[in-house]
Amino acid sequence: MMDAVTTDEMTIGVLGGTGAQGRGLALRWAASGLDVVLGSRDAERAEQAAAELNETLAGVEGAATVRGAANRDASEAADVVLAAVPFDAHEKTLTDLVDVLDGKIVIDCVNPLGFDKQGPFVLPVEGGSAAEQAQTLLPGSRVIGAFHNVSAVILGDLSITDVDTDVLVLGEDRDDVAVVVELADRIPGMRGLFGGRLRNAAQVEALTANIIAINRRYKTHAGIRITGQGL
């Protein structure tokens, strides 16, 4: 339970924060006033990426300043940690941080995808999905799957003031899901929705292959919305 801390007061650590997806979410969260620490294997690269984000954030009213740090320091500083590393670094990154991630919400947005001449395809994952793999590697953490299908291009462009996408939030604990829904709702035009239990994360991760196929065919940066009365 995070009932002592509202998302307003949270520090978000972003592992793999120098990649496009991590940077994009860090930028949007900092723009919303959240304290964000970008993590990287290399603290210096993280500091450089943070400095670039802070340039982009200059003049944005209410924005927080982004810091950069080694992944371990970013994890220690954070209330909630986003794992935004490439899939081939997923297992090692999390295994190395099992102690500092203990007891924390870990949001996994990793998409296990490969590419060949025919475009994107889904990589097999031991344990079913990156999110389930994370929960297995981090038994003391509360893993939530989210932010899989969000365009890094759109996140990175603050002139787009309506990102026009829903985020499916997958997890076991209602309160943890609610925290991540709130984190999604902080980004203009983004809406977080409960999307099922962790065992149904694999297809949400994999759907990114379809989004990329759509992007290529229609020359767009696609997102998804969930329709339905009362939503």
Next chain:
Amino acid sequence: MMDAVTTDEMTIGVLGGTGAQGRGLALRWAASGLDVVLGSRDAERAEQAAAELNETLAGVEGAATVRGAANRDASEAADVVLAAVPFDAHEKTLTDLVDVLDGKIVIDCVNPLGFDKQGPFVLPVEGGSAAEQAQTLLPGSRVIGAFHNVSAVILGDLSITDVDTDVLVLGEDRDDVAVVVELADRIPGMRGLFGGRLRNAAQVEALTANIIAINRRYKTHAGIRITGQGL
């Protein structure tokens, strides 16, 4: 290629047409004026279901009359066949019809799902997905995956004049995909979009588990929309 026949002139066969999804799509297509033959293992049950749909269609301007037939006769009569059988009947139904489905577009909307106390989950499928399994079982047919995530409740209620959902159409051949996109576009508020190759069908089928989880949590009948400039 179907260039000799526009969708207006097509006859659609619906295998498993007595189930909710098959009936719902049959109803909407007949309402749009398309010639539809409901198929079932039991011709009499198909005829009864067709009669019920025709009652619902009474007074709908421009609606066609639905016929009922055995699955084999429905397949023979049709230009395009929708496989809407339960997953546990999928393999046998298609295997029995391999000769009459030869050369035809077969749209597969089957979702390999199971349910337990924790809700919906995804069943493993030999070949990756129901759609790929269909293509393997029907080497002479042109299999397209589509209509997986569409609410049967909303389809079945003609008073809902905007079904407010996109349909991801998965396939290898652009012309075949275009035919199925057109079939989706015939239903008010539905839009067909290319959603990737057949190897990316599994996650679209599986996403139905998430849609069901969303329906339960938010007490709605959810659908999906794809956002993106130019779409």
